[in-house]
Amino acid sequence: MPIWRALPPLLDRDLLRLFESAALAGPVVRLDVAGYRLIQVSDPALMREVLLDKAKAYRKGRLMRRLGAVTGEGLLINDGEVWKRHRRLTNPALAAGALPRYVPAMRQAVADTIARWRRRDPAQPLDLLGELSASTLACLLDSIFGIRADARFARVSEVIHSLLDELVRRGSALVAPPLAWPTPANWVFRRRIAEANAILDDIIATRSQTLADHEEPADLLGQWLVQRRRDGEHFSDGEMRDELMTMLIAGHQSLAIALAWALYHVAQDPALQTQLQQESDGAELPSEIDEIDKLPLARGAFLEALRLYPQPPILLREAMAPHRLGGYRIRRGDQLLLCLPALHRGAEYWSDPERFDASRYTGFNVNAMMQGGHLGFGGGSRSCIGRRFALLEGVLLIAAIARAFTLRLAAPDADPVPPRFAGMLVPARPLRVLATAR
Numbered sequence: 001m002p003i004w005r006a007l008p009p010l011l012d013r014d015l016l017r018l019f020e021s022a023a024l025a026g027p028v029v030r031l032d033v034a035g036y037r038l039i040q041v042s043d044p045a046l047m048r049e050v051l052l053d054k055a056k057a058y059r060k061g062r063l064m065r066r067l068g069a070v071t072g073e074g075l076l077i078n079d080g081e082v083w084k085r086h087r088r089l090t091n092p093a094l095a096a097g098a099l100p101r102y103v104p105a106m107r108q109a110v111a112d113t114i115a116r117w118r119r120r121d122p123a124q125p126l127d128l129l130g131e132l133s134a135s136t137l138a139c140l141l142d143s144i145f146g147i148r149a150d151a152r153f154a155r156v157s158e159v160i161h162s163l164l165d166e167l168v169r170r171g172s173a174l175v176a177p178p179l180a181w182p183t184p185a186n187w188v189f190r191r192r193i194a195e196a197n198a199i200l201d202d203i204i205a206t207r208s209q210t211l212a213d214h215e216e217p218a219d220l221l222g223q224w225l226v227q228r229r230r231d232g233e234h235f236s237d238g239e240m241r242d243e244l245m246t247m248l249i250a251g252h253q254s255l256a257i258a259l260a261w262a263l264y265h266v267a268q269d270p271a272l273q274t275q276l277q278q279e280s281d282g283a284e285l286p287s288e289i290d291e292i293d294k295l296p297l298a299r300g301a302f303l304e305a306l307r308l309y310p311q312p313p314i315l316l317r318e319a320m321a322p323h324r325l326g327g328y329r330i331r332r333g334d335q336l337l338l339c340l341p342a343l344h345r346g347a348e349y350w351s352d353p354e355r356f357d358a359s360r361y362t363g364f365n366v367n368a369m370m371q372g373g374h375l376g377f378g379g380g381s382r383s384c385i386g387r388r389f390a391l392l393e394g395v396l397l398i399a400a401i402a403r404a405f406t407l408r409l410a411a412p413d414a415d416p417v418p419p420r421f422a423g424m425l426v427p428a429r430p431l432r433v434l435a436t437a438r
């Protein structure tokens with residue numbers, strides 16, 4: 001792709017437009033910018049090749065490593081033997097069998113959200129993203145640290161929110177100035193990171209001192225600390241901090257944005273909403289991952305939001321050695337961008353792909369999503385470690401909200417809200433709804 005064609009969206013910071021026009025230009029499109037050879041892959045078979053068959057030829061790479069300023073050497077960006085060890089140590093606390101421990105935190109966060117909405121004047125619109133962001137962060141802080149609404153909670157959520165806002169702001173640029181440059185924005189960002197790290201260090205130290213030997217903790221940090229007492233090779237304090245920060249960064253906003261899109265579509269489709277309410281009125285809320293299948297429409301609405309608005313929409317990989325990909329020559333150091341909207345909105349796997357259709361997931365296997373043409377949680381060995389957690393919390397929240405409220409768009413005649421690329425696919429305007437208690 002010649003740079004002059006890429007320049008307008010790059011200058012407008014409208015990267016979604018750039019990805020879309022590159023996908024239309026061909027299955028593999030190269031753009032050379034700021035010293036990078038960026039290669040966008042929009043062909044489903046080639047994406048599969050990168051994530052599965054040739055996975056060993058790739059690592060997360062330089063573009064992804066920019067996150068390292070916040071997440072340190074956490075799972076999202078590390079590679080090789082370090083990644084293997086961290087993934088092995090993290091897996092047990094997020095495996096299917098461990099999830100029921102977090103269900104009380106999930107239920108509490110949803111109950112608090114419902115109570116908050118009930119206290120409001122129903123004529124006042126709710127901002128879905130702000131509301132769900134508060135809900136998913138509360139759930140995550142409770143699940144991973146065992147922290148509920150207290151002074152520490154307010155402090156942690158304020159710092160994490162401001163850090164994420166800054167990451168979203170920086171995420172709208174493909175290639176950003178390095179954090180080491182002495183700009184005022186970099187200085188503020190570095191100070192926020194230092195503050196967040198200090199808070200996490202403090203939480204780890206306090207939890208470690210108060211943890212009783214016989215305790216069987218529900219929170220993820222407590223479980224890691226117990227394991228470390230048994231196995232000296234477990235995460236050090238510094239590694240734990242990096243992984244906890246990674247969980248907060250990877251697991252909070254992605255879920256909140258996806259749920260906001262899901263409820264936005266539910267609010268504009270009365271027939272879907274009625275069916276969803278009938279489904280959730282008659283069902284138990286799930287407390288294990290297998291139970292989400294009993295709420296097929298709530299599950300479908302969540303998966304459909306992740307199909308139309310994948311979080312993140314682009315998976316990044318760096319080639320570690322020269323090789324061929326579908327007849328194209330890839331060089332060492334090439335930065336691959338796997339374009340999920342091209343797969344998720346393509347006719348190969350999806351009929352009427354632009355339509356939000358929560359009922360299309362009958363028989364869909366959430367443990368083999370890549371085979372079904374859905375990379376909402378990535379694919380291959382680097383797929384999302386928190387996907388079961390996210391699915392359980394997401395389905396539980398959609399079903400509980402459907403039971404408690406009827407949602408309507410606050411401005412039904414306004415144009416649909418489009419997505420905007422900011423690392424994630426955020427709404428370009430606030431998603432406002434009116435919630436009437438049932």
Ligand code: HEM
Nearest residue numbers: 075076250251254255311315376377378382384385386390
């Ligand atoms: C709707 C919610 C979520 C979505 C859409 C999502 C999506 C993804 C995707 C697409 C990847 C793969 C990235 C890549 O291949 O480059 C990923 C990785 C990851 N996710 Fe999630 N995620 C969600 C929730 C969570 C939660 C709740 C957690 C933790 C509690 C989490 C932790 C992680 C971690 C640690 C990785 C890196 C795994 C590795 O490389 O081994 N995610 N996520």
